[in-house]
Amino acid sequence: MVMVDGSMGGGQLVRTAATFAALTGESVEVTDVRGAREEAGLKRQHVAALEAVAAACDADLAGAEVGSERVAVDPGALDGGETRIDVGTAGSVPLILDAVLPLAARLEAPYRVTVSGGTDVQWAPPLDYLTEVKLPVLRAHGLDASVTPTRRGFYPAGGGAVTLTVRPSTLTALDLRERGRLRHLAVESAASESLREADVAARQADAAVEALQSTAAVPVLRESAYDETASSGSVVTVVAAYEHVRAGFSALGERGTPAEAVAEDAVESFRAFDRTAASTDAHLADQLLPYLALAGGVYTTPERTAHLETHADLLGTFGFDVDVADADGVVRVSR
CATH class of the missing domain: 3.65.10.20 (RNA 3'-terminal phosphate cyclase domain)
Structure with missing residues (x-):
């Protein structure tokens, strides 16, 4: 056992x-x-x-x-x-x-x-x-x-x-040594039906698209939707489609926080990632570990997080050794 x-x-x-x-x-x-x-x-x-x-x-x-x-x-x-x-x-x-x-x-x-x-x-x-x-x-x-x-x-x-x-x-194998060039961006914005009158989903999407268009010279796709939900809420996700991989950056709406500010949080997270040379965002780097353990490969991420290291250690307990090492301003994850 x-x-x-x-x-x-x-x-x-x-x-x-x-x-x-x-x-x-x-x-x-x-x-x-x-x-x-x-x-x-x-x-x-x-x-x-x-x-x-x-x-x-x-x-x-x-x-x-x-x-x-x-x-x-x-x-x-x-x-x-x-x-x-x-x-x-x-x-x-x-x-x-x-x-x-x-x-x-x-x-x-x-x-x-x-x-x-x-x-x-x-x-x-x-x-x-x-x-x-x-x-x-x-x-x-x-x-x-x-x-x-x-x-x-x-x-x-x-x-x-x-x-x-x-x-x-x-x-x-996850051969993601490089992310490649940025091909396009997409904004996925959603909110509760109860927030439709305030245009929350649309405002999140519009603000994110405007900010992204001033950041990167690539097409920016847009999707906004409203759903009947048990509790009111909203979410916006910026999807960055690179040549070899995707990355994502999200923010949740909060009472008292303008939809435009929620969008800016997600956009700023994308900007920070895009300035690095990493191939995967920090969340994806952690979530890909089981697949790396099973199929092998290599990818890089901007930072060494506690989640990443703890997850890698656990996989080692099952006999799947994963290497997490600093390399040229990024963290290299490989097996």
Whole structure:
């Protein structure tokens, strides 16, 4: 059994430990779950991720309940199937789906999971980052997966719903040493229907497009939409499509913050990244680690984050050694 010290990180350690238990067929036990956090133990979104992975491989779970500081996963065969999971809170749906996506590398049959919860919330990649940044990059390297959103969910009620279908896939190496030239930019802006009268989604999109057009001499695409949601909210994502890879930069609307200021936050994050020579943004660098572990490759990122290092260390526990090293003003990640 693989033993993991959960105090070294947060929910990511739990999700990835379950994912790699399913991928390798090795049982795993995570102790002192989120032990360094103010509220230790599993939260509902962590339990939901465990359930999503377990359903794909008929795993036995022990301790998979809210508040538990120890959880064990004993996986079976990755036979796929179909399941539905309701987080019951605004816990991040994209993070739960992140735990499922790598299973494609070992699946014997397709697996479909519908998750209800928060699609666009703090401390997690928004839905548009998953669909417009991460998935296109992974599809270019062999992943066969599709995402069908039904509705968005903002904090605190959540209530969003997304269906992910993953199919048996042969992953190819992530050869992303360089990002190449910037081909185009895209702005994805969304807001609750209750904010339509204030033109929130349109204002976010317009402000972002205007700022980007003064920043880069490439086409800037624009999409804005309104959705019926249980709680009011908004989100804007700037997608940078480079020659070899994509990057994404998002901001969530907050009460009292003008839509234009929300857009500027996302645009400024893009500007800061574009000034570097890195091939992947910091979030993608972390999220690509499971695929790097499975298929090999190399990419660079602007900074060495605690998430990146903790994630790499965990993969080493399963026998997948990933090298994280400083190199010419960027951080090189390779296997």
